[in-house]
Amino acid sequence: MSELPAQALARFATDWESTLRGERGEPPRLAGYLPDGDAVRLAVLTDLVRVDMRQRWRRAGLEKRITEYRKEFPEVRASPDYADLVCEEYVARSRFRPLDVDTFSAEYPEAAGEIRRRFSGETPSPRPSALPDGIEIGRRLDDFDLLTDLGGNDGHRMFLARQRSMQRLVAVRVEAGADSDTDTVAQLDHQHIVRVFDQRLIADGSTGKPLRLLYMQYLPGGTAEGVLARLRMESARPATPTADATPGLVRGRTSRRGNGGRHVAVAGGTGIDGGLLLRAIDAAMEAKGESRPAGSRVRTEIAGFSWPETVAWVGRRLAEALDYGQRRGALHHDIRPAKVLFTAEGVPKLADFALGAAYSNPGFTGARGGGRNEAEALRYRSPEALAALLDPAAPLPDTRSDIYSLGLVLWEMLTGALPFDDTEAADGAGVVRRLLARRIAGVPPEALAALPADTPAALRRVLLECLRPEPSRRWQSGGQLAGQLDLCLDARARDLVDPPRHSLWARLRGWPVPIAALCVGLPNALASWYNVRINKSLIVDELSTVDQHRFEQVALVNNAIAFPLAALLLLWLARRPLTVSYRLGRGHDYTPAQLARARADTLLMGERAVWIPFALWVLAGIVWPLALEGAGANLPHHAFWHFFAAQVVCALIALAYPFFLIMVYSVRSLYPQLLARGSVGPADRRQLSALARRSNVYLAAAASVPLLGVATMTFVSTADLWLVIVPLRWLSVGGVLAFVLTYRLSRLLEGDLRALVRAIPEGGR
Structure with a gap:
C-alpha cells in the first residue's frame, strides 16, 4: 500500500462510518489498511486496533478483544502502546458490567502492572446521579x-x-x-x-x-401506555348483554389479569378494533391541544383492522426499527410501552433508542435510582437481561433481548396484560430472580387461554417465538420478526402458514411422502392405461405370437428399470422438501441457509416431479421399438409412429396434471412450514413470482392433452379407428374434465403464490 499512514487511518474511519450507515455489509478488515513498510506498519496497526475496538465495543455482537487482535496480528504485542490498548479494553468492557481488576489482569499478565496501576482500588462506575431540583415546567x-x-x-x-x-x-x-x-x-x-x-x-x-x-422529534400521539389504558377502559365498559351472557362478563370478552393483580376485561372478538388506537391517539392529542389530521390514508387503514391486526401492524413497524438499529450496531436496551410513541396518524416510533440502561448493576436493589420506573422496566426485560443483572459473568444480551421485550409489549397491547403475573413489590435482587424464573418457565397456559378469540394462529405463533426463554430459539433479527408480522396482516397468507388446527391442509402436513406419491402416481397410472389400450389395439394384436411374447419381455424389462429409476430420482430431488418440513414439525432446527435451500427445492418439486416422467415416457417411445427390433421382432412401419405418438400423449399427461396437484400441496402444506421459520427475503419473492409465471406453461399443456390425443388418431386408418374409439373417448372426455380441475387448481395456486409474495418483505432481511 502506497498511501500515507494518516490517509490509511482516515480511510479506515470513513469505511467504519459507511458500515454504520448500512452501505457496507461488514466492518472493514484491518489487514486492508496496513502499509507495506515495516517502520510504520506497527504504529498504523496500533491506531487501527484502537479505532476498531472502540467502534466494536459500542455495538452489540461485534465486540473484539485484544487477544483476538493478537492472534490475527502477532506483532501488536510488540507495540509500545500495547498496555494502553489492553487498558482501553478494560474501560470498554466496564461500560456494561463490573469487571474485577485482578481477574482482568490475569488474562493479560504481560500488562498486569499497568492495569493495576491505573485501575486498582477503583469501584464500578456509579449509576447516573440524580437531576438537581428545579428542572420543571416553566424553566x-x-x-x-x-x-x-x-x-x-x-x-x-x-x-x-x-x-x-x-x-x-x-x-x-x-x-x-x-x-x-x-x-x-x-x-x-x-x-x-x-x-x-x-x-x-x-x-x-x-x-x-x-x-x-x-x-x-416531538410526537403528539401519546405512548403505548395510553393505548393500554384506553384498551382496559373500553374493555371494561358495560356492553349490551346477550341472553346467554354470564353475569359479570360480556359475551365475546375474556377476563384476564391486569397490572397490579387486578382482573380486567379485554376484547375477545367483539367491540375492539383498530379504531381504539385512533381514539387513544386523539385523546392524547386533545389533552395537548392538538387537532387530529383530516383525510389520512394511514388512519383509514388502521380503522379497518381488527385489534390483533392492529397489534401486528404496530409490531411490524417497531420490528423494522430494531432491524435498522441492529444493522448499525445499536440496541435499544429498554423497550416498554412508555418508549413506544405515536404520530398523529398512528404511526409508531421507538423512543430513547440506544439510551437504555446498561446491564451492569452493582449492588442492585430493584428500586433504587428510578423507583417505580425502574421496577416497571424490569418487567419487560428478557431472561438473559435479568440474568446479566444477577451474574456479571453472564453473556451480554444482544438484539434478541430487544425482540423478547418487544414481544412482551405486543402481547400486552393484544391482551391488556403481560403474560406473567409480576405483581409482587420490588424487594431487591430477589424480585429479579423471581422474574427470571417465570420467564424461563415460559408463557403459562392461562395466559394462552386469555388471548382474544379473534387472534390469528399466525400472530399467536409469532409472539410465542418472541417469548422463547432461549435466545437461540427466538427470531434472530428484527427483519425476521417484521416479515412474520407481515404474514399476520394478510388473511390468506396467514391461513396458509398457520391453518386452523383441524383443517384439511393442517392434517395433510403429516403425510408428505404418500401424498406426493399419489399426486405423481395417479396421472401416470392413467397414462399407462391409455398407453396399454392403444398399443394393444394398434400394434400388439397385429404381431405374431412369438413377437407378442418378445413385446411383453421388453415391456417387463423397461418397466423394471424405468419405474424404480424414476422413483429414486424423484425421492432424491424431493428429499429436502419432504424431510425438512416433516422434521421441523417435530422440533428439529435448521440453519437459515438450509431453510433457504429447502424453500427453493420445494418450489421446484412440482417441475421435477413432471419432467423426469416426461423424459422417460418420450425416451421409451424411442427405445422400445428399437429394443423390439433388436430382439428380432418384425414390426410394421406404422407401428413405430403409433407407438411414439401414444408415448408423447402419455408424456404430456405426466407433464400437465401432476404439476398442479404437487404444487398446490407443496405451497399449502410444505412451503408454509419453511416460511414460518423466518429468514425470508427478496430471493424468495423472486422464486414465488417465477413459479407463478411458469405455471401457465403447465396449464397450456393440460389444455393440449385431449387435442393432441385427437390429432394423433387422425393418422390411424379408417379401418382401425374403431379399435381405439373407446380409449379416445376416455381421453377426450377425461381430458376436458381434467383441464377444468387443473384450471381451478391453477387459480388456487396463483392466489396462494400472490398472497405469499405479499407477505414476504421486499427489502433484505
Whole structure:
C-alpha cells in the first residue's frame, strides 16, 4: 500500500462510518489498511486496533478483544502502546458490567502492572446521579422552554419544549451527567425511530453540575401506555348483554389479569378494533391541544383492522426499527410501552433508542435510582437481561433481548396484560430472580387461554417465538420478526402458514411422502392405461405370437428399470422438501441457509416431479421399438409412429396434471412450514413470482392433452379407428374434465403464490 499512514487511518474511519450507515455489509478488515513498510506498519496497526475496538465495543455482537487482535496480528504485542490498548479494553468492557481488576489482569499478565496501576482500588462506575431540583415546567434550559413534563426518573426527565432558535416544538431529554452514546443515536435516521436532532452539554446554574440535553422529534400521539389504558377502559365498559351472557362478563370478552393483580376485561372478538388506537391517539392529542389530521390514508387503514391486526401492524413497524438499529450496531436496551410513541396518524416510533440502561448493576436493589420506573422496566426485560443483572459473568444480551421485550409489549397491547403475573413489590435482587424464573418457565397456559378469540394462529405463533426463554430459539433479527408480522396482516397468507388446527391442509402436513406419491402416481397410472389400450389395439394384436411374447419381455424389462429409476430420482430431488418440513414439525432446527435451500427445492418439486416422467415416457417411445427390433421382432412401419405418438400423449399427461396437484400441496402444506421459520427475503419473492409465471406453461399443456390425443388418431386408418374409439373417448372426455380441475387448481395456486409474495418483505432481511 502506497498511501500515507494518516490517509490509511482516515480511510479506515470513513469505511467504519459507511458500515454504520448500512452501505457496507461488514466492518472493514484491518489487514486492508496496513502499509507495506515495516517502520510504520506497527504504529498504523496500533491506531487501527484502537479505532476498531472502540467502534466494536459500542455495538452489540461485534465486540473484539485484544487477544483476538493478537492472534490475527502477532506483532501488536510488540507495540509500545500495547498496555494502553489492553487498558482501553478494560474501560470498554466496564461500560456494561463490573469487571474485577485482578481477574482482568490475569488474562493479560504481560500488562498486569499497568492495569493495576491505573485501575486498582477503583469501584464500578456509579449509576447516573440524580437531576438537581428545579428542572420543571416553566424553566428555560439553554435554547429550550420546558412546557410539559412527559415523565422520567431521578436520573433523567423528558419534556415537551419549544426551541427558541428554530421556533418549533421538540421533545427534550434532560440527563444528569455527560456520559452518553449520543453519536450512535444521532446516526439513527429511520421512519419508526424517534429522530434525535442533537445534544447540548450545559451546566446547571445552581449546582454547576453538567446536564445533557438531547432534543428530538416531538410526537403528539401519546405512548403505548395510553393505548393500554384506553384498551382496559373500553374493555371494561358495560356492553349490551346477550341472553346467554354470564353475569359479570360480556359475551365475546375474556377476563384476564391486569397490572397490579387486578382482573380486567379485554376484547375477545367483539367491540375492539383498530379504531381504539385512533381514539387513544386523539385523546392524547386533545389533552395537548392538538387537532387530529383530516383525510389520512394511514388512519383509514388502521380503522379497518381488527385489534390483533392492529397489534401486528404496530409490531411490524417497531420490528423494522430494531432491524435498522441492529444493522448499525445499536440496541435499544429498554423497550416498554412508555418508549413506544405515536404520530398523529398512528404511526409508531421507538423512543430513547440506544439510551437504555446498561446491564451492569452493582449492588442492585430493584428500586433504587428510578423507583417505580425502574421496577416497571424490569418487567419487560428478557431472561438473559435479568440474568446479566444477577451474574456479571453472564453473556451480554444482544438484539434478541430487544425482540423478547418487544414481544412482551405486543402481547400486552393484544391482551391488556403481560403474560406473567409480576405483581409482587420490588424487594431487591430477589424480585429479579423471581422474574427470571417465570420467564424461563415460559408463557403459562392461562395466559394462552386469555388471548382474544379473534387472534390469528399466525400472530399467536409469532409472539410465542418472541417469548422463547432461549435466545437461540427466538427470531434472530428484527427483519425476521417484521416479515412474520407481515404474514399476520394478510388473511390468506396467514391461513396458509398457520391453518386452523383441524383443517384439511393442517392434517395433510403429516403425510408428505404418500401424498406426493399419489399426486405423481395417479396421472401416470392413467397414462399407462391409455398407453396399454392403444398399443394393444394398434400394434400388439397385429404381431405374431412369438413377437407378442418378445413385446411383453421388453415391456417387463423397461418397466423394471424405468419405474424404480424414476422413483429414486424423484425421492432424491424431493428429499429436502419432504424431510425438512416433516422434521421441523417435530422440533428439529435448521440453519437459515438450509431453510433457504429447502424453500427453493420445494418450489421446484412440482417441475421435477413432471419432467423426469416426461423424459422417460418420450425416451421409451424411442427405445422400445428399437429394443423390439433388436430382439428380432418384425414390426410394421406404422407401428413405430403409433407407438411414439401414444408415448408423447402419455408424456404430456405426466407433464400437465401432476404439476398442479404437487404444487398446490407443496405451497399449502410444505412451503408454509419453511416460511414460518423466518429468514425470508427478496430471493424468495423472486422464486414465488417465477413459479407463478411458469405455471401457465403447465396449464397450456393440460389444455393440449385431449387435442393432441385427437390429432394423433387422425393418422390411424379408417379401418382401425374403431379399435381405439373407446380409449379416445376416455381421453377426450377425461381430458376436458381434467383441464377444468387443473384450471381451478391453477387459480388456487396463483392466489396462494400472490398472497405469499405479499407477505414476504421486499427489502433484505
